[in-house]
Amino acid sequence: MEFVLAIGIGTLAASGVWLILRPRTFQVIIGLSLLSYSVNLFIVAMGRVRTGAPVLITKEAGDSARFADPLPQALVLTAIVISFATTALFLVVLLASRGLARTDHVDGQEPEA
């Protein structure tokens, strides 16, 4: 399980970094989205990966090690919402730049060949 998760996070992050470094704005926004997915998975993984463990501590007292850590899940929810909102905002700027510069190059002008 850890191995699959680690490979998944790594693949997403690597693809995201590669796309961010591309010259077209659409590639950059997809890259940022992929990066944010990988970071979200990473946050969950930092709360220790386990299956079948309940999140909330029930009335009957017990070893807290039997329970999954709820905090990273709360963090990841916040992070998802925020990255979703900022991606939407970036999309607007991307369209404005496309409209004003008449090109989708990140520098607002085509490089001289």
Next chain:
Amino acid sequence: MSGASGLVIAPILLPLLAGAGMLLLNGEKHRSIVAGLNVGATVALVCIATILLGLSDAGTRDVYRLGNWPAPFGIVLVLDRLSALMLLLTNVLALASVVYSLARWHRAGAHFHPLFQFLLMGLNGAFLTGDLFNLFVFFELLLAASYGLLLHGSGLARVKAGLHYIVVNLAASLLFLIGVSLIYGVTGTLNMADLAARVHAVAAESRGLLEAGAGVLAVAFLLKAGMWPLNFWLPTAYAAASPPVASIFAIMTKVGVYIVLRLSLLLFGEDAGASAGFGREFLLLAGLATILFGAIGTLASQDTARLGGFSVLISSGTVLAATGMGQVGVTSGALFYLVSSTLGIGAFFLLVELIERGREPGADMIAVTREAYGEEVETDQAEGDVGIAIVATMGLLGVAFIGCALVIAGLPPLSGFIAKFALLAAALHPADQPGGAIPGSGWALLAVLILSGFATLVAMARAGIRIFWASPDRTVPRVRVIEMAPIMFLLFICAAQTVWAGPVIRFMQAAAQSLHAPADYISDVLNTGSSSRQAEGK
């Protein structure tokens, strides 16, 4: 907990409510009400920040527990001298910037006033919070508002600079999250005080992971602070922003500097066990590199707005390098410098547009200003002028320019000189080796600071000669009182900081001392719950 602790949350709530209210009132016909609300809210924030500064100087930390949850479990807001100082600095700068914008700039686009208040909310929250993840939320808040403000006035140059600015900052936010989750994974807490209490007990095999987390986190802050080599976006973005926005952005780099200063001393202070002093050499070297990069940039910049952008870098680099020295005296000098340079640069950004206004279009004016210029001529004719034009404009502009140059370059008699003097005096006489040899880092800081001051002076003198002397056929710009007053207000504070340098330095020293003694901070934050419960029980 003192009785006024409810006031601690006011700098966050007030802009939130004001900004939300303005959104309801938005539109052409409510513009004057909205503008009035913005000014009113900002004045109220300055008053609140002043009261909080007075409270913080009493020596006790005000800890406000959100939802009344005790410290390691709930989120806390912590008011101490440093955060109160930053609050006041932010809101004073905001007041100047918002008054300036009333002359014309707030009409250049929609939602200027609400975005401005949301930016203030994010800034105030970032300075007050005592929780790492809450800090992330406030960071995102201020960044989201700053994206909108940077694009204020529109135009190709702003959208281009804004695109780069947003991508860079989104990537930095992701690094922030990676750093926070690594630290959480190792220590199991996000409360800064709790974190600091646990750092020395981290097992040796996890220490590398903790330091990696702190390093990744620091990259996110240092990018905001504009540290070399993470700062290539900054001069372009700041030069493209409209003047009131650029002026308030001068404090945004200081958010990064503030967090680095606070966290490096809190988490990796003397009590941190094997991690004590982590990252200090790096901060010192990178800070020095930033100052040099900024100095070269000021010499190379062709237009005055970029000159301001590079001065921001010098200012950040100086405080970062001083943080890297890790001494109480240097830190207090750096705080004094931080206040004076931020005010000076804020005033400079406001001034740039006024002096560029009179120059013949196309001299070396940036495309942005020209575009905005074209738009405004029409607006002016349509809506008429706001405020009264000033007589003897050129003289006044010249005096303000000299004032800004003196503060930024650090020449007597204004506060920039005292700040650099305090900084260097402490760096050359380290407290731990009285009468001993001057450390190499002190010499390096001395050399780089003097060099950067000289470079700034040369660049400023060149710009001043070009603007005021070398263009005889220029038209005298029409400047209104409402535009000149904020600049004079900021410069007046710099002058006041010079006259009352004694009390100000004493405050900075107290702030630096409490920063360098994290044990008090930790016990204040973590024990607040128990002590107030006892008080309730009585």
